[in-house]
Structures are given as structure tokens and as C-alpha cells.
Amino acid sequence: MTDKQSKGIRMFDPAFDYGQLPSLTGFLFRKASLRTFAIFGDAVGDRAITPLRYSLLEVVGANPGLQQVQLAGILGLSKPAATLAIDFWQTRDCLSRRPDARDRRSRGIYLTEAGQARLDDLRIIIARQDAQLTEMLSEDELALLKSLMQRVIEGPVL
Amino acid sequence: MTDKQSKGIRMFDPAFDYGQLPSLTGFLFRKASLRTFAIFGDAVGDRAITPLRYSLLEVVGANPGLQQVQLAGILGLSKPAATLAIDFWQTRDCLSRRPDARDRRSRGIYLTEAGQARLDDLRIIIARQDAQLTEMLSEDELALLKSLMQRVIEGPVL
DNA sequence: GAAATTTAGTTATCGTCAATAACCATTTAT
DNA sequence: ATAAATGGTTATTGACGATAACTAAATTTC
Numbered sequence: 001m002t003d004k005q006s007k008g009i010r011m012f013d014p015a016f017d018y019g020q021l022p023s024l025t026g027f028l029f030r031k032a033s034l035r036t037f038a039i040f041g042d043a044v045g046d047r048a049i050t051p052l053r054y055s056l057l058e059v060v061g062a063n064p065g066l067q068q069v070q071l072a073g074i075l076g077l078s079k080p081a082a083t084l085a086i087d088f089w090q091t092r093d094c095l096s097r098r099p100d101a102r103d104r105r106s107r108g109i110y111l112t113e114a115g116q117a118r119l120d121d122l123r124i125i126i127a128r129q130d131a132q133l134t135e136m137l138s139e140d141e142l143a144l145l146k147s148l149m150q151r152v153i154e155g156p157v158l
Numbered sequence: 159m160t161d162k163q164s165k166g167i168r169m170f171d172p173a174f175d176y177g178q179l180p181s182l183t184g185f186l187f188r189k190a191s192l193r194t195f196a197i198f199g200d201a202v203g204d205r206a207i208t209p210l211r212y213s214l215l216e217v218v219g220a221n222p223g224l225q226q227v228q229l230a231g232i233l234g235l236s237k238p239a240a241t242l243a244i245d246f247w248q249t250r251d252c253l254s255r256r257p258d259a260r261d262r263r264s265r266g267i268y269l270t271e272a273g274q275a276r277l278d279d280l281r282i283i284i285a286r287q288d289a290q291l292t293e294m295l296s297e298d299e300l301a302l303l304k305s306l307m308q309r310v311i312e313g314p315v316l
Numbered sequence: 317g318a319a320a321t322t323t324a325g326t327t328a329t330c331g332t333c334a335a336t337a338a339c340c341a342t343t344t345a346t
Numbered sequence: 347a348t349a350a351a352t353g354g355t356t357a358t359t360g361a362c363g364a365t366a367a368c369t370a371a372a373t374t375t376c
Contacts, residue, residue, distance in 0.1 A: 002219060012312070013231070013232060015318050016217065016220070016221050016224075016228075017217075017221055018216070018217060018232075019216040019217060019219055019220040019281075020216065020281060021216055021217070021284065022308075023298070023304075024288045025211070025286075025291055025292050025303070025304060025307070026191075026194035026197075026198065026283065026287075026288050026290055026291055027209070027213075028288065028307040028311060029187060029191045029193075029194050029307075030194060030195075030209060030352090031311045032187040032190075032191070032307060032310055032311055033184075033187045033188050033190070033191035034182035035187075035231045035310075035311060035313075036183075036187050036188060038190075039184075040184065048171035051184070051185075051188060053175070055185075056176040058176070058178065058179055059174065059175075059176060059179070061175070062175035062176065062177040063174050063175050066174075067324075067325095068175060068324070068325065069176075069323080069324060069325085073171070074171060074174055074176075076192075078233075078363070078364060078365085079324080079326085080325090080326075080327080080328095080363080080364075081363060081364080082325090083325065083326060083327090084362090084363090085313065093205065093292055094343070103323095103324080103371080103372070104370085104371060104372085105324040105325070105370065105371045105372065106323090106325080106371095107324080107325075112276040118196075118357085120295060123177075123178060123229065126182065127178065128184070129184075130182045130183055130184050130185075133183055133184055133310065133313070134183050134248055134310055134313075135304065135313070136309050136310065136313050137249075137309065137310070141306060142183070143207060144302065144306070145183070145303070145306045145307075145310075146183060147184070147187040147308075147356085148295065148303045149183070149184065149187075149190060149257050149303075150180075150300070151294050151295065152193075152291065152292055152294065152303075153186060153190055153193060154170070154189055155193075155291070155292075155293070155294050156340070192369070208348070225353070225354095226353070226354065227352080227353060227354080233335090236334070236335060236336085237353080237355085238335075238336085238354090239333085239334060239335080239358080240354090241333090241354065241355060241356090258353095261342080261343070261352090261353080262341080262343085262344045263341065263343070263353040263354070264322085264342095264352085264353050264354080265354075266355080286335060305373075310340080
């Protein structure tokens with residue numbers, strides 16, 4: 001065992017036959033996503049900071065004052081999940097809930113100063129990590145990949 | 159609520175700013191993977207049949223007689239997880255554990271007749287579903303996407 | 317304008333799942 | 347022969363996410 005991090009996952013072992021799996025686009029997406037996740041953890045250092053939690057911070061940073069329900073909608077979370085995710089950052093002094101003057105039920109979510117600093121850090125770390133993920137592609141190829149992925153993602157809901 | 163299935167997930171809501179998220183390849187992978195997963199469930203009909211469990215069946219079909227440890231290695235599972243996954247199919251009469259003559263500790267995993275039939279079905283359903291996933295791409299674009307994805311997945315472990 | 321309904325948010329409870337640890341049986345190494 | 351390693355199962359635990367139930371505040375309806 002030489003590799004402590006990332007489980008040292010070998011994506012395909014040439015000794016075995018994977019049937020039709022490698023020809024399925026969805027399978028490739030899943031593998032790519034797993035790989036992303038593994039590397040993400042290494043890059044960020046803190047295992048508690050998952051892609052989802054980072055996404056939350058990013059979205060709050062870009063849209064200060066959103067309601068929790070709105071955040072849940074954007075991130076595809078249930079209400080309780082949103083509550084927990086916000087709790088996570090609030091206990092770390094990165095997010096604050098501020099009362100909304102117009103509607104005293106709802107609470108606007110904002111970055112604290114520490115949160116802004118943390119986000120600035122994370123953005124850099126993660127952008128760099130993301131570049132490593134695709135370092136084997138030329139710039140043109142990467143742009144192409146992204147635009148193809150975009151179209152697949154935005155595709156019809158079926 | 160018109161859409162019962164697939165949660166009707168809207169991938170991006172143009173009303174909000176997603177920060178740098180949409181420019182991260184890893185984020186696109188994750189979204190694509192989520193989309194794959196959602197559609198997979200709809201296509202197969204049985205929610206219990208996850209991509210992972212299908213992968214297991216596919217790999218056993220392509221490599222009859224593998225040990226459980228080998229399967230775990232190929233699929234990136236822990237030993238207990240492999241045990242459970244095999245149990246899943248065995249209780250459905252699709253896989254069988256056969257004693258290994260040379261090593262009485264280990265057990266070879268094989269498709270049953272029912273398992274072969276089930277796999278044949280699933281292969282077709284899933285191949286069709288996978289095609290739908292990328293129906294907005296031309297044949298050339300799809301081939302390109304796949305080859306780019308392959309290279310990313312096979313990339314260095316970092 | 318009071319009662320009923322809806323909505324934002326939290327808390328409680330549950331089920332799933334995967335990982336670790338502990339365990340048995342068998343094989344390999346010393 | 348004994349010790350160490352390996353294949354497999356079972357038991358236990360912890361992380362999550364989902365639903366349900368609840369509070370508080372807003373909106374609707376008559």
C-alpha cells in the first residue's frame with residue numbers, strides 16, 4: 001500500500017472484461033464523477049467540505065440574501081437538508097442567517113467576512129484541482145468537452 | 159406537480175447566479191452523473207436495481223467464476239459491500255455462488271439462467287436509455303465526447 | 317376581521333447504505 | 347506445527363437524505 005490518499009482507485013483493470021459498461025456514456029459520467037469526488041477531498045484537505053457544501057457557499061456568495069427555500073431549490077435539496085447544510089457553515093462562522101424585514105418567517109443567508117475569505121480560498125483551490133482533473137486535454141479539447149457536457153446536462157427532462 | 163418521475167430536476171435556474179460552478183468540469187460531471195442516475199431508475203422500472211448492481215451483473219456475465227474479492231476490487235467495493243450486492247442478486251435467483259475446488263475458502267460467482275436472461279434484458283434497456291441521455295448529440299459528437307471522457311477517466315491518479 | 321390555509325424553517329424519526337471491526341474457515345509461510 | 351495471511355460473513359456504527367410532525371408567521375376566504 002503505497003498510496004494513502006484517494007484510495008488509489010484504478011479505473012479499469014485490463015485483466016477483466018467490463019462488458020458493455022465502458023461503452024455507456026452514463027457509466028463514464030459516473031466514473032468521472034467518482035474521480036472528481038475523490039480528488040476533491042484530497043485537494044481541499046478537510047473531508048467535511050463536500051462538493052455540495054462548497055456549492056452552497058458558492059451560490060450564497062453569488063446571491064447574497066437568498067431564502068433557505070430558494071437555496072434548497074437551487075441545490076436540489078429538501079428543506080431539512082438545506083437547514084443542515086447552512087448549519088454546517090454557520091457553526092464555522094462562514095454563513096449568517098439574518099431576519100428578513102418583510103417576512104419574519106424567512107431568513108436571508110449571507111456570507112460572513114470569514115465566509116467570504118473561506119470562499120475565496122476554496123475557489124482557488126478548487127479551480128486548480130479542477131484544472132488538474134482535465135490536464136491531459138488541450139485547451140481546445142477541454143472547451144469542446146465542456147460544451148458537449150453542457151448540452152447533455154441541459155437536455156430534455158425526458 | 160405534473161411530473162411524477164425523475165423529480166423533474168431543473169439543472170440550472172437562469173434566475174440565479176451559480177458563481178464559478180458551471181465552469182468547473184467536475185461540477186458538470188456530477189450533474190451529468192445525477193441525471194444519469196435519475197433516468198436510470200425510470201428506465202429500469204425497479205428502483206432496487208441501481209447502476210452499481212447492474213454493473214455487478216454485467217461484470218459477472220463477462221467474467222464468470224470470479225471470486226468475490228476480485229469483484230470487490232473491480233467494482234471498487236469493500237468486501238462486505240460485495241457480499242451484500244451478491245446477496246441481492248442471489249435472492250433474486252440471478253447469481254449463484256459455487257464452491258471453488260482449489261480453494262475451499264473462496265466461491266466462484268456465476269450467472270444463473272434466470273440471471274443471464276435478466277442481464278440480456280437489462281443490457282438492452284440500459285443501452286437504449288443511455289442513447290437517450292445523449293440524443294441531442296450527433297454521432298460524431300458523441301464519439302468525440304466518449305473519447306474525451308475516456309482520457310479524463312484514465313488520467314493519472316494524482 | 318376571524319378562521320382556515322399556506323409557507324418558511326426546525327426538529328424528530330426513520331431507512332438506506334457503506335465502512336470498519338470482529339469473527340470463522342482455510343490456506344500459505346516460517 | 348504454529349503463525350500469519352486470505353476469502354467470506356456478520357455485527358456494529360456513522361453519515362446522509364427523506365418524510366412527517368411541529369411552530370410561527372403570512373395569506374386567503376368568507
